[in-house]
Amino acid sequence: xxxxxxxxxxxxxxxxxxxxxxxxxxxxxxxxxxAQESAERGRPYSEKMNNIILNLSNGISDKENAPKLLSGxxxxxxxxxxxxxxxxxxxxxxxxxxxxKAKSYFSKILNEGKQLKIIxxxxxxxxxxxxxxxxxxxxxxxFKESKNANYFDADKVGSIIIEKxxxxxxxxxxxxxxxxxxxxTQLPQAQQIIPLxxxxxxxxxxxxxxxxxxEDEILSNLLPKNISTQIFKAMLENSASEQGSRMSAMDNxxxxxxxMVDKLxxxxxxxxxxxxxxxxxxxxxxxxxx
Amino acid sequence: xxxxxxIEIVNPEKSFLVKEDVxxxxxxxxxxxxxxxxxxxxxxxxxxxxIIKVFSKSGDENxxxxxxxxxxxxxxxxxxxxxxxxxxxxxxSKQGDLLKKAEEEASxxxxxxxxxxLADQKVEVLRSIN
Numbered sequence: 001x002x003x004x005x006x007x008x009x010x011x012x013x014x015x016x017x018x019x020x021x022x023x024x025x026x027x028x029x030x031x032x033x034x035a036q037e038s039a040e041r042g043r044p045y046s047e048k049m050n051n052i053i054l055n056l057s058n059g060i061s062d063k064e065n066a067p068k069l070l071s072g073x074x075x076x077x078x079x080x081x082x083x084x085x086x087x088x089x090x091x092x093x094x095x096x097x098x099x100x101k102a103k104s105y106f107s108k109i110l111n112e113g114k115q116l117k118i119i120x121x122x123x124x125x126x127x128x129x130x131x132x133x134x135x136x137x138x139x140x141x142x143f144k145e146s147k148n149a150n151y152f153d154a155d156k157v158g159s160i161i162i163e164k165x166x167x168x169x170x171x172x173x174x175x176x177x178x179x180x181x182x183x184x185t186q187l188p189q190a191q192q193i194i195p196l197x198x199x200x201x202x203x204x205x206x207x208x209x210x211x212x213x214x215e216d217e218i219l220s221n222l223l224p225k226n227i228s229t230q231i232f233k234a235m236l237e238n239s240a241s242e243q244g245s246r247m248s249a250m251d252n253x254x255x256x257x258x259x260m261v262d263k264l265x266x267x268x269x270x271x272x273x274x275x276x277x278x279x280x281x282x283x284x285x286x287x288x289x290x
Numbered sequence: 291x292x293x294x295x296x297i298e299i300v301n302p303e304k305s306f307l308v309k310e311d312v313x314x315x316x317x318x319x320x321x322x323x324x325x326x327x328x329x330x331x332x333x334x335x336x337x338x339x340x341i342i343k344v345f346s347k348s349g350d351e352n353x354x355x356x357x358x359x360x361x362x363x364x365x366x367x368x369x370x371x372x373x374x375x376x377x378x379x380x381x382x383s384k385q386g387d388l389l390k391k392a393e394e395e396a397s398x399x400x401x402x403x404x405x406x407x408l409a410d411q412k413v414e415v416l417r418s419i420n
Contacts, residue, residue, distance in 0.1 A: 038303060038304070041303060041304035041305060042302055042303060042304070044298075044300045044305050045300045045301065045302050045370060046302075048300060048361070048368050048370055049359075049370060051361075052334060052359060052361050052368075052370070055334070055361075056334065150303075151301075151302040151303065151372055154302075155372075208332070209332045209333060209334050209363075210331050210332060210333040210334075211333070211334055211335070212319060212320070212321055212324075212333065212334075212335040212336075213320060213321060213335075213336070218334060218335070218336060218359075221336060222359060225359075225372075229302065232302050
């Protein structure tokens with residue numbers, strides 16, 4: 001059995017861990033509120049963008065010559081997967097959930113005999129995927145310096161993707177991120193962004209638009225922007241999810257630490273009492289033998 | 291009959307401006323300035339760098355934009371833009387920063403004609419603000 005001194009040390013160490021997790025929870029809660037706000041404020045932009053593109057693509061007269069970003073290359077050989085994770089750890093299942101989702105998608109693609117390319121955004125995802133899919137990772141982007149998700153970072157990722165697309169390096173692009181539902185629930189999402197997947201809502205194009213300049217030109221300008229917008233949306237959702245996930249993970253950790261302190265304290269008291277009783281018995285039996 | 295319509299300007303971070311009592315909006319569309327009044331035909335167009343002028347009952351406002359898309363439908367004008375500043379907030383130092391950035395961009399050698407045109411436009415507009 002551990003000595004009294006050891007127990008005392010352990011209690012102290014668990015207590016200081018508890019303090020850290022508690023502080024992290026507080027920080028995450030404050031950050032969460034901010035991240036959630038900006039995620040909600042960012043939604044109108046991406047929704048409107050989506051609407052306009054939907055209207056445009058429905059109105060486009062010449063489907064054959066539609067921009068490739070919209071209709072795809074016509075092939076389905078090389079898949080590019082953009083896995084978006086956090087740069088910091090200690091956030092519960094946040095990263096593992098995305099990775100799990102991504103990995104099952106990867107093995108599906110590889111089983112179908114298609115080629116796979118991966119871009120990781122955020123260092124944690126890179127760390128986890130490096131082992132199994134190291135040779136498939138073509139790019140690793142990390143925004144450790146920027147505090148909050150901002151549009152310029154998203155634009156950087158977007159232009160990398162578009163560059164690769166135009167160089168014909170892949171046919172289909174999918175992004176993986178966590179959608180923020182509430183503090184305890186984050187849904188890992190796989191969203192295809194190239195070619196644009198808009199099978200839903202095909203019948204709301206009752207209005208015909210006037211275009212200036214013509215549709216093709218607008219579309220070919222709009223689609224790259226849309227990629228960045230979708231990535232930005234994913235980044236916002238991700239950062240809200242990350243903080244939410246971290247908050248609940250740290251809440252759990254604090255509670256567990258509390259339970260552990262209780263248990264250790266009981267054990268400490270018991271063994272102290274045992275030592276006292278032992279000494280008493282020794283004294284009494286010593287006195288009796290005299 | 292009222293002559294008002296609704297305008298909504300959004301940027302990626304937030305909804306920038308929502309106004310219900312707008313009488314006229316002049317936007318720097320790609321092929322020239324365009325004034326929009328109530329019951330304009332549905333239109334989708336691009337913006338080039340320039341000034342958006344919003345005339346409304348509660349006062350006139352001007353905004354500087356660098357790019358964007360506008361959509362007008364059912365008397366709702368939506369403007370999506372990634373870079374927008376209210377002329378009120380655009381002080382000399384900020385304007386100088388933007389101008390410097392635009393000039394750098396315009397003087398790059400390897401950019402496409404379109405990008406060059408847009409950058410030149412930026413420089414021109416920013417200079418004219420003074």
